[in-house]
Amino acid sequence: MKLSRYLKIFPSPDRPGHVILYSTLRGSVAAVPAETLAALQQGAFPVEGCDALTRLGMLVEDPDAEKEQMRDLVARVNAQTRHFLVSVVLNLDCNLDCGYCFEGEFRCGHYMSGETADLLVAMLVRERISQGWDVTASFYGGEPLLSQDLIRRISQPLQEAARSHGVKYAFTLVTNGTLLDRDTALELLPLGLQGAKFTLDGPREIHDVQRPYASGAGSFDIVATNLAQVCDLISIQLGANFRPENYREFPRLLDQLPLYGITPDKLSVMMFTPVVSTGGCSDFNTGCALSEAPWLMEAAPFLREAALARGYRAPTLKPSACIVELVDNLVVDCTGKFYKCPAFMGSEEMSIGSLTEGLKDYRGSHGIGNWQVEACLECCYLPLCFGGCRFVSRLQGKALTEVDCRRKFYDATLEQTVLQNLTYLAPRKKAAAPTAPFQVATPPY
Incomplete structure (x- = not known):
């Protein structure tokens, strides 16, 4: 031994x-x-x-x-999974005006058409549900609740197909939280609503600067109120996007939450993630876009401890790979194009197919298995990163075949x-x- x-x-x-x-x-x-x-x-x-x-x-x-x-x-995990996760971008429109939004350069108010939604349903039924796969959709935007008609148009037939094939269908929302009040949640529950990712960017005065309404008004109170109204109905992930100049103020958010009735038992996880100034899906981010910046190496454990000390759940340490490595994950944008990561949307060269063309072979272009080299296989941290984040590699001007080393x-x-x-x-x-x-x-x- x-x-x-x-x-x-x-x-x-x-x-x-x-x-x-x-x-x-x-x-x-x-x-x-x-x-x-x-x-x-x-x-x-x-x-x-x-x-x-x-x-x-x-x-x-x-x-x-x-x-x-x-x-x-990773190959064994891919071979064993029978649960397909699809992120569906319903629109490129939003009622907030967050300064760091990665969609700012290509947001145009575009909405997914009914025809594209129907093609998505047909693809998921044909290639997954009828083949015995469970399906979970993550509706994303823009703000997905500006497209509640599409949520119904997609979810109703998928739910019926899942029942007829003896599998499960559910959906979650990546929402700014301004429109998900209790009545809306109750309307969506029968369609398969299972959970939602909300975002509160720190205490009120910081959040209202970073995530104002398009009119300039603050959004903290309405988001916190809505979160409190629905946290007993669905699983809630709460995200908070911090910057080097303000992260030390974020523990005050955790002290404000109970004032709205949002106690630690009401959240499935509390996630603090850095704003990626040169792009990145901050609302969707689960912390994959890390960096070696000295301030972040101090900020990440500082904020994690702040959450744990107050009884909130923090993201766990576990073996994890970049989403591009997982065959059971796909992003479908509002035009029907396929991507492997939400952060790649808007970059035509990163598309890997479409609902009309089908899925292309992306193994070479996305550096699948780039960590299968001796330097990585010998590294004690390999189970925690498997080559890191392809988006970070791209931001650094590196080919996706190069690893984003987290040592x-x-x-x-x-x-x-x-x-x-x-x-x-x-x-x-x-x-x-x-x-x-x-x-x-x-x-x-």
Whole structure:
């Protein structure tokens, strides 16, 4: 047995002479004496505790075999999935005027036509639902609730087809939150509404500057009020887009939310993400567009801790790959063109087909498997990034075949993240019984 290469080791902050082992592949955590770690590194394996470390993925029989399993991991996930996720851009129109909107350069008030919506329905029924796939649509824009007629036109036949084929159909909304009041949510629930992504960009005075109505009026109060009205009906993700000059003010947002009745139990996750000044889908962003900027390496753990300390759920650490690697994800814009990532919309060269042409082979153009090189396969952070974000590579002027390396970011932040989980999340879940001489806990996050 040998130590996994996908393992990070940190000093224990509260137990002298101990270290914390963290598996980037399994998300598992173990505390062991430093002398035990030294013995393991030298190939000496005490009887007690080895079985536990093996179960946690920290000890493996053959590190080379583990590396080859990592090489095939995304392919195995793609082969096993039977759940198709489609982001549907219903329009390029909005009632807000956010200064950082990545659609600003090509927003033209265009709406998806009924004919295009019907082609989308036909494609999803023919290629997914009738083949035994569950389908979840994420309606996006612009502001998708300016196109409620299209939501109905798409969802009703998909819901009927799903029932007839014994699969599931549901949809979520990526909305600015100004139009999703309780009455609207109740009307959409029978059609399959399952959840929504809202955005509040910090405390009121910051949000109202960053996300005003087109008239210039602030939108914080209406968004927060609507969120409070629907959070007991559907799952809510709340996003907040911060800048280097204002991120330290964002914890005040978390203190304002309970004043509207938005307590931690009402949100599925609280996500803080940086504004990408040169483009990017800030409303849709789940934090993939990271960078090595020193301020962000400080801001990301600072804001995550602020959320956890107040009882809100933060995004979890888990194996994840760029959306372009996942065959069960597709973006369809309002003209019927296909993209692999919402941030690529508006760039004709990034389109990978259309509802009329079908899906093109994008493996070469989008750098599929660009991380399947020795430098990445040997990296302990590979399970957390799989080559990083193709959009960031593009912003940096690199070909999509080049990786967006996250080593510096994780070197600077991963230890803090693991300790945050142990501090704030472990007490919410009883640890597994320790196996001497180790103190082993299954991951609570």
